[in-house]
Amino acid sequence: MLYYLVKALSRLVCRLPLTIRHTIGIVIGRICWPLVPAKRRQMAVENISCSLGVSYEQAAAIAKASGVRFGPMFMEVLHMPRLKRENIHEYVALTGGEHLEAALRMGRGAVLATAHSGNWELLGAALAMHGFPLVAVVQRQTNAAMDAFINEYRTKAGMHVTYKQGVREMVKLLAAGKIIGLLMDQDNHRDGVFVEFFGRLASTPQGAAALARLNNAPIVPAFITENPDGTHTAILHPPVMVTKTADRTEDIRKTTQYLTHIIEQHIRQHPREWFWLHNRWKTPPPKTKD
Numbered sequence: 001m002l003y004y005l006v007k008a009l010s011r012l013v014c015r016l017p018l019t020i021r022h023t024i025g026i027v028i029g030r031i032c033w034p035l036v037p038a039k040r041r042q043m044a045v046e047n048i049s050c051s052l053g054v055s056y057e058q059a060a061a062i063a064k065a066s067g068v069r070f071g072p073m074f075m076e077v078l079h080m081p082r083l084k085r086e087n088i089h090e091y092v093a094l095t096g097g098e099h100l101e102a103a104l105r106m107g108r109g110a111v112l113a114t115a116h117s118g119n120w121e122l123l124g125a126a127l128a129m130h131g132f133p134l135v136a137v138v139q140r141q142t143n144a145a146m147d148a149f150i151n152e153y154r155t156k157a158g159m160h161v162t163y164k165q166g167v168r169e170m171v172k173l174l175a176a177g178k179i180i181g182l183l184m185d186q187d188n189h190r191d192g193v194f195v196e197f198f199g200r201l202a203s204t205p206q207g208a209a210a211l212a213r214l215n216n217a218p219i220v221p222a223f224i225t226e227n228p229d230g231t232h233t234a235i236l237h238p239p240v241m242v243t244k245t246a247d248r249t250e251d252i253r254k255t256t257q258y259l260t261h262i263i264e265q266h267i268r269q270h271p272r273e274w275f276w277l278h279n280r281w282k283t284p285p286p287k288t289k290d
Contacts, residue, residue, distance in 0.1 A: 043279060114222050118224035189282075213242040219239065
């Protein structure tokens with residue numbers, strides 16, 4: 001039932017012009033913001049203040065903007081069926097596409113390292129519609145109807161979808177020359193590698209570095225940011241190679257640290273677009289032995 005309800009809502013949203021979609025999205029975001037638990041809002045403000053060195057008032061404004069933006073993002077996802085290869089440039093401009101093309105020319109596939117900044121769903125759709133063979137590595141949604149809905153839209157955009165647990169499939173697809181898209185900016189509990197993020201050690205997914213090292217594949221950091229007129233710009237960075245030595249653990253740590261630094265620099269430029277409501281520093285680093 002929920003699946004068909006959301007699909008009907010999507011068909012309605014697809015009929016609306018950009019300004020109205022954006023306005024409705026902002027209203028939805030503002031209505032939902034007070035529903036976020038006060039403890040989580042406070043955590044976001046404290047992390048922003050600590051990370052960016054801004055006042056409490058400035059941090060609170062950034063936290064609210066970071067949360068409210070999910071309203072327009074939701075509207076953009078509902079509008080995705082209107083996006084086509086023929087018109088994607090009207091919605092998302094591509095900067096640095098030559099970096100991803102150069103990475104693919106190496107013939108080993110590529111890993112796309114990105115973050116929960118801007119509308120990452122739109123980033124994947126835009127790259128696929130620009131002709132890049134993107135594999136979206138996703139987390140299975142708790143609600144089966146919403147999982148089916150979002151995966152249907154990802155597939156229609158041209159992405160191949162696989163779940164995080166499908167490591168063997170990722171390795172196979174990478175070897176076949178595909179681009180494996182990985183989000184690497186969330187707390188990864190004890191499975192992560194601890195690297196510095198805004199001056200504090202944070203448990204970080206090591207999948208991008210580990211997968212790239214396995215196939216000697218390039219890693220291309222990529223982000224998306226919203227423009228003042230409501231359109232977006234996808235930003236792709238030059239390829240990063242994993243230095244391969246006898247110390248696999250250190251190779252992965254160094255590369256993960258470098259990629260995390262690139263993510264941090266992007267967030268500093270666009271702090272209102274990152275997902276500050278996530279407890280990025282939830283897992284404490286292991287205690288060092290004296």
